[in-house]
Amino acid sequence: MKTIFITSFHPLISRNILSTPVVDILLSAGDIRLVVFVPPAKKEFFETYYAQPGITYETAALTLTRRELWLRQLALAALDTATLRIKRKTELKGRGAWLAAVMRPRGLGRRLVRWLSRRFTPRERFAP
Secondary structure, three states: OOOEEOOOOHHHHHHHHHOOHHHHHHHHHOEEEEEEEEHHEEEHHHHHHOOOOOOEEOOOOOOHHHHHHHHHHHHHOOOOOOOOOHHHHHOOOOHHHHHHHHHHHHHHHHHHHHHHHHOOOHHHHHHH
C-alpha cells in the first residue's frame, strides 16, 4: 500500500486540499492511503468533519528547534517573491532582507537552502 503524507500545519491549507476532488481521485486509484498531519488542537475537528475511509489524521509537534528556525529563516530569504518581500517588511520587521539580497542572484539561495535542508532537517518528528 502506498502512503501519501500531507504535511501542512496551517488548517486552511489542509482543508483546501481535503475539500477538493483530488482526495477522491487519489483514493479511487486503489491501494493508497492518505495521512494528514494536523496541529494537535485541530485533530478532533478534522476527524469529525473530514472523516473518510483511507484518510488518517496524525499530529506532530509544532514547536521549532533552533536548527529548524535557522533553516526557515534561510528558506524565507532564498525565495524572492512579492509575498515574502511583504512578510519581511511586516512580520519579520526587516529581518532577512539583506540575506535575501545576497542569495537572490541566479538561484544561489534556493540551491544552498536545498543542500542545507537535505543535510540538516530533522526527520525524527515524523518517525513514529
